[in-house]
Amino acid sequence: MGLAADPAGRCGAGWRESLYSAELGQAVCARVAAGASLREISAEPGMPDRTTVWKWAQGEPAFAEGLAAAQGQARTAARVRGRARMARLRAAQLARPRSRGGLATSRYCPDLAEAICERLANGESLKAIGRDPAMPCAATIYHWLERFPEFEAAYVTARRRQADTLMDEVREVGLAATPKTVWADRLHFDTLRWLTARLAPKKYLERLVVIQAQAEMAKADEQGPLRVVVVSFTSGPNGESLVAPPRCQAEADAWVRAYGRPYDGPGFSAGQVGPGGWEADED
Known part of the structure; x- marks a missing residue:
């Protein structure tokens, strides 16, 4: 039907x-x-x-x-x-009992756990959160992960959301790159992309990306100026990870499996995957 x-x-x-x-x-x-x-x-x-x-x-x-x-x-x-939430948490901490060292106790607090997950999802690192005087230290957070399954589940979800946040930032860095800033932006771009792949490997991991990048840089040094190609990452209706535009035959084949036809979006140039095969024709 x-x-x-x-x-x-x-x-x-x-x-x-x-x-x-x-x-x-x-x-x-x-x-x-x-x-x-x-x-x-x-x-x-x-x-x-x-x-x-x-x-x-x-x-x-x-x-x-x-x-x-x-x-x-x-x-x-x-x-x-987040600032409003932190203000409420600071006020609550001031009213909590103090330990002999003068620091707030590290008892598990659902509101604190929710704030930690929200800040992780927005792209902050666990160490940065632990340095906030209003938050528990990183060691306490790891202790909570071991003892409270509900916090562990929320933490895993927050890390997945963090990967999407970082991938959006990867895209912004790539689009903002200029000939004058490309080398510094590339370091920023590659660092964020590596973090994203570590957080969500099934969704964002690129196999052999380091070897490929080194080969591309060596080739660029020998043959001329570096050419930067900005790609985006997504998932097809079959759940398979896709790269747009595809950079090799395997990535081109993934589009065919996902949509039943070759990739035909923007980004084609000589040497990239075209609808008819791996090498696109030069004008």
Whole structure:
């Protein structure tokens, strides 16, 4: 049985918008500014999936600017909520009993555990959180992970969300790179990408990425200026990790398995994967 069509002739439950329009772009930006993730937005009926949103950002400068502004608003709102939460936690800690050393006791507190997970999901490191006087030290946090299963489950979820946050930052670093800053930006880019792959290896890990990067840099030194190719990472409907644009035949084959056709989005150039095979034709 096929999917029911809406009045415009589009499919029902499984339909996803792929054509850009200013109205839909504004709706996506409004949802992002309100704090919704692209994963949550893509699950809503009639909204584009994450891959489509990134394609729009690459091809529509006005949408890319609006999306970046919306993400900035969401991060600002999250920081404001975090400061308010921390103010409440500090007030609560002042009222708690003190140990002989003068520090607040390290008894497990659900509110503190929630604040730790929220800050992790927003991209902070565990050491940075542990240095905050209002938070337990890193050793105490690890102790809580061993003793409280509910905190461990929330912590694992927060680390997965942190990987998505860092991947968004990876993309911003790549798009902001200029010929003057490319070497410093590349170090920042590679560090964030490595952290992201460590946090969510099934989703973001690139096998042999170090060897490939070294080979590319050596080749660039011998043959001419370094060419930086910015790629994005996503998941297909079959759950397989995808790279856009694909850089090798294996990544090109992954798009065929996921969508039944070769990748045909932006980013093709000579030497990259094209719809007809590995080497794209030069003009």
